[in-house]
Amino acid sequence: MSDAWIDIDLDAIANNYREITQHLSPGARVMSVVKADAYGLGAVPVARTLQKLGCQAFAVTTAEEGLILREHGVEGIILVLGPVSSEQMAEALEGDLQLTLSDFYMLRKWEAVAAELGKEAKVHLKLETGMGRTGFFEKDWELLAGLLKESPHITPVGVYTHLARAAQRDQAYTRQQVECFQRGVKVLEEHGFTGLWKHVCNSAAFLDYPEWHYDFIRTGTLLIGHFPATAFAGKLKLQDPWVAKARIVSLRRVPKGTFVGYQSIYRTKAETQLAVIPVGYADGFGVQPHFVPQGVWDFIKIVIKNFLALCGIYRGQETVTLQGHKIPVAGKIGMQLTVLDVGDLSCETGDEVVLPLRRTQANPRLLRQYWSEKRLIAKRNIKEGFLQSYPEYP
Numbered sequence: 001m002s003d004a005w006i007d008i009d010l011d012a013i014a015n016n017y018r019e020i021t022q023h024l025s026p027g028a029r030v031m032s033v034v035k036a037d038a039y040g041l042g043a044v045p046v047a048r049t050l051q052k053l054g055c056q057a058f059a060v061t062t063a064e065e066g067l068i069l070r071e072h073g074v075e076g077i078i079l080v081l082g083p084v085s086s087e088q089m090a091e092a093l094e095g096d097l098q099l100t101l102s103d104f105y106m107l108r109k110w111e112a113v114a115a116e117l118g119k120e121a122k123v124h125l126k127l128e129t130g131m132g133r134t135g136f137f138e139k140d141w142e143l144l145a146g147l148l149k150e151s152p153h154i155t156p157v158g159v160y161t162h163l164a165r166a167a168q169r170d171q172a173y174t175r176q177q178v179e180c181f182q183r184g185v186k187v188l189e190e191h192g193f194t195g196l197w198k199h200v201c202n203s204a205a206f207l208d209y210p211e212w213h214y215d216f217i218r219t220g221t222l223l224i225g226h227f228p229a230t231a232f233a234g235k236l237k238l239q240d241p242w243v244a245k246a247r248i249v250s251l252r253r254v255p256k257g258t259f260v261g262y263q264s265i266y267r268t269k270a271e272t273q274l275a276v277i278p279v280g281y282a283d284g285f286g287v288q289p290h291f292v293p294q295g296v297w298d299f300i301k302i303v304i305k306n307f308l309a310l311c312g313i314y315r316g317q318e319t320v321t322l323q324g325h326k327i328p329v330a331g332k333i334g335m336q337l338t339v340l341d342v343g344d345l346s347c348e349t350g351d352e353v354v355l356p357l358r359r360t361q362a363n364p365r366l367l368r369q370y371w372s373e374k375r376l377i378a379k380r381n382i383k384e385g386f387l388q389s390y391p392e393y394p
Contacts, residue, residue: 003278004246006357006366008041010049012241016223017053019236020206028213031057031079031199033220035065040359041224041242042367044072050223051075059218063088066097079124079158083134089113093121098157102126102134107147107154114153124158124197125188129180130173131162141184145191158197158215159185166204167228174205178212204228207235224359244357244366246320250276251342251349260339261331268341274330275340277320277353284361286318286333321354322347 020030032055038046047058047069057077060066066078079098086109092099093114101107101123114121125144128135136144148156161181165173181200188196199216201209206217207228221228225240253273260266260274268274279285318329320340330341340353 002366003249004283004366005244006040006362007243007245008045008367009239009241009243010045012225012239013041013046013049013223014053015239016225016236016241017050017055019238020217020219020222023206023210023236024217025210025213027215029057029216030055031059031077031216031218032223033059033218034069035059035061035081035220036360037065037364037367039220039224040362040364040367043069044074046223047074048072057216059220063092063095063097063099067091067095070095070097086110086113089121090117093117093119098122098124100124100126100134101154101156102128102136104140104144104147107144107151111151111154119153121154122157123154124160125156127159127161127181127184129161129177129184131164131177133162135161136184138180138184141187142191145188145193148193149191156188156193156196158199159188159193160199160218163200163202163205166202166208167232169231171208174209178209202228204232207232242359244355244362245352246277246279246355248275248340248347248349248351248353249278251347259331260341261334263332266331266341268330273342273344273347275322275327275342275347275353277338277340277355278336279355280334280336280338282335283363283366284357285338285355286329287358287361318356320356322351327353 017030017032024030032047032050034043034047037043043060043065051074055076057079058069058074059079059081060069061080061082063080063084066080069078077098079100080092081100083102083106084092084099089110090113099110099121101110110121126135127141128137148154161177163174163177178200185196185198197216198214199218200214201212201217203219203221205212206219206222222236222238224242225238227233227235227238251273253271254268256268256270258268260268281287318333319326320329321327322342322345325345327340327342330339
């Protein structure tokens with residue numbers, strides 16, 4: 001058994017999916033977003049779980065992600081949200097993936113590749129309404145409709161946009177985006193492209209705008225047990241399916257004044273116990289995304305925090321949870337080993353600690369070890385005569 005791993009509760013995923021479906025507007029379906037390996041939960045087991053519950057549509061970012069799902073028996077609609085190169089087209093079409101068409105270069109290339117293969121490329125048209133990333137601008141919608149009529153191997157089946165500020169309480173920008181999207185749909189319908197599946201709602205918009213559920217809502221954040229912002233807390237009864245853990249691999253008592261870690265930035269203030277856990281920044285522990293200050297006060301807090309660190313005072317120090325207690329990291333986090341100051345807490349080597357890892361930054365090896373151990377447990381249970389099954393992954 002590994003000394004660092006991630007626990008995944010697929011029953012929690014199932015609970016969250018049921019909660020979401022209970023709040024769908026009539027006629028709408030869930031398109032489960034399982035990009036980035038289902039936000040670090042394991043795309044294959046998550047998609048399989050959702051498929052058993054009746055989910056018929058999934059969204060990923062890359063063709064490779066979609067093909068992995070197909071290879072492991074995931075059926076139904078798999079929509080690739082990101083751009084797909086002409087070199088990936090053949091595999092994508094063979095895998096019956098639906099693609100996002102978001103610029104004219106793709107349209108020309110895809111038509112040529114699909115014609116050469118004798119295949120039909122089913123696409124969802126991405127309209128740029130204010131996200132500023134990919135999609136056709138409003139000035140190009142008439143041209144898009146005309147070129148689609150001249151591309152017999154490209155079959156539009158859906159149309160969507162991406163909302164940039166749905167999690168913010170100021171609704172003006174979001175409503176502006178949806179109004180723009182509606183104009184785009186009207187242009188397409190006027191040129192004969194009717195009956196396209198429409199989808200605009202991400203997790204935040206799903207909660208706030210039931211009138212825009214349309215044919216699909218795209219949700220990933222809610223499925224993994226998180227609300228898109230604190231203002232949404234309590235709107236659904238979500239469960240967290242993800243816990244990162246590690247075992248204490250070394251424990252010793254040290255005197256007051258002991259320096260700990262690189263650069264000796266930490267010094268014990270009293271006689272204490274130091275515990276070592278086998279995780280570090282190579283596993284995503286202590287790695288934080290770069291946030292742009294949202295206003296002057298945010299900027300001031302960042303400056304103060306850095307100034308205090310210069311003086312040897314560390315605010316917001318990383319902590320783990322041991323026996324329900326918050327335990328501080330002692331000194332700098334290492335690449336694969338980290339020291340904890342556990343004080344006089346009664347503990348021993350082998351005890352589990354809970355880690356505050358960000359899901360998408362956790363090293364995938366932790367998840368692979370988890371599924372590997374699941375398979376070993378399943379084999380052991382079968383050998384011992386117990387009837388218990390776990391999903392195989394990958």
